[in-house]
Amino acid sequence: MSRSSGVWVLGEQRNGTLHSVSHELLAWGRSLADDYSESTLDCVLVGHGVREGAEALIHHGADRVYCLDHPELAIYRTDSYAALLEALLRDYDPDILLAAATTMGRTLLPVLAARLHAGLTADCTGLRIDPDSKLLLQTRPAIGGNVMATIKTSYHRPQMATVRPKSKRSLHADPTRDGEIISVPVDASRLSSRVRRVGFAVDETMGSPIQDAELVIAGGRGLRTAKRFQTLFEIAERLGGVVGASRCAVDQGWAPYAHQVGLSGKSVSPATYVALGISGSPNHLAGMSSSDRIIAVNSDPEAAIFQVADVGIVADLSEFLPSWLERIQSLNGERAS
Ligand SMILES: Cc1cc2nc3c(=O)[nH]c(=O)nc-3n(C[C@H](O)[C@H](O)[C@H](O)COP(=O)(O)OP(=O)(O)OC[C@H]3O[C@@H](n4cnc5c(N)ncnc54)[C@H](O)[C@@H]3O)c2cc1C
Incomplete structure (x- = not known):
């Protein structure tokens, strides 16, 4: 050779x-x-x-x-x-x-x-x-x-x-x-091996389509409540995306670990990544910075996430989220009629 x-x-x-x-x-x-x-x-x-x-x-x-x-x-x-x-x-x-x-x-x-x-x-x-x-x-x-x-x-x-x-x-x-x-x-x-295969089992609890999604709508501690985080699932479903979460959001119990994005979670590279109330720590960025387009919403104009965002929106999520959902619902309503 x-x-x-x-x-x-x-x-x-x-x-x-x-x-x-x-x-x-x-x-x-x-x-x-x-x-x-x-x-x-x-x-x-x-x-x-x-x-x-x-x-x-x-x-x-x-x-x-x-x-x-x-x-x-x-x-x-x-x-x-x-x-x-x-x-x-x-x-x-x-x-x-x-x-x-x-x-x-x-x-x-x-x-x-x-x-x-x-x-x-x-x-x-x-x-x-x-x-x-x-x-x-x-x-x-x-x-x-x-x-x-x-x-x-x-x-x-x-x-x-x-x-x-x-x-x-x-x-x-x-x-x-x-x-x-x-x-x-x-x-x-x-070819000799000390390993003998006895079976193959899929860990269903780890299942999440997050890594192959083209749209990830991710929430962090800035969402403040489980109820508000739950809204993300509704928005993601209506837009054909999946929900991602910062580790803080997972630690709060707002989303299962399978949705965690970052160093100790999953890496994603969707066409669009929406970061809501996520500060943009290096541990989180490690899992999503290769996304094609990053849209960030945060009440702090100095938040690190804005340094990697293509579109940055300074807003309070307690106001932004309901009005976004309302807008999506009304657009869907217009399409249906
Ligand atoms: C070894 C190790 C591994 C880790 N792995 C991961 C990982 O895989 N993934 C991960 O995400 N983290 C990971 N972390 C944790 C990471 O360092 C950060 O602590 C975490 O990402 C912060 O989560 P957060 O952005 O949701 O919360 P915070 O840092 O608390 O940020 C919350 C943000 O919300 C904004 N906000 C607050 N209120 C509002 C409001 N009303 N409207 C709009 N915005 C608001 C704030 O301005 C702030 O920017 C790891 C840490 C370690 C040490």
Whole structure:
């Protein structure tokens, strides 16, 4: 195998179906590869029956996809995946390796980093190439989310990072895009695993469509009462959106944890994010600042949320919210008649 340096991303699949986070990773990888001496963007996909997924990865920005395809790899197991990937990475020696900060990425990359004696920055929300040193600048919230730290891996390769899902929009698929799909022979001796799968259960309590929504209407402590927060569910339903919440709102019991946006909640990147009575702490911004358009309503003109908002409205929510709902109701009434 010829050696190749450059930017690699680790695709993710379940039951042969590509996880949408793989496309987001390619969007990160593409922008880095373009800044990194116009390097190629390579992707590695491990699983079974992944050919279709590999083609989709090329349509979304990969130049080459290395497929490790074997029935034993259909289910993610840290030990066998790590053994195979370690061998591949040693052969190809990429400069940068990105994975999603999902259960798989969060368990697999630390093992790989230890085996390869490489650095790893977990849960990044920002990545870029330093134009002078060409090092990967890996940004993530630190010290309880009060600062954004930028970390470099100066001496070891690959420079490894896991990236928060929804921290970047996927590129549009281009079905005419060409690329190379390379089948990597699977060394059966590396397939043995100490893990036996006994079943798969979905945690229903964590279910919330918030991460895929195009409109998120989020409320914070500034809503002041559970009753006022409840209005958000009505507004969101009428507008075809979903409700998000700051941690304070969740702590108050106004919304379930599945709706929490931020460092210790979910990351979202909808077309429109409406922040109502949310101050804009770094911990909250970590989960929503990649939204296309941010509209903020706050009674404090100095609130930090206005620094990231595209549209800022200084208003008291005790007045703003009822009049907004009334306006939506009357518009719906006009449409119905
Ligand atoms: C490790 C760690 C992880 C964290 N993770 C998260 C996380 O995932 N998500 C998260 O959100 N937070 C998180 N936090 C908490 C975070 O630091 C903030 O405390 C929280 O985001 C603040 O929530 P808030 O904006 O609703 O409340 P506040 O900061 O109290 O802001 C309320 C806002 O409402 C405005 N307001 C008040 N009354 C009105 C009114 N009548 N009309 C209009 N506006 C009004 C105020 O001006 C203020 O700006 C985390 C903290 C830590 C330490």
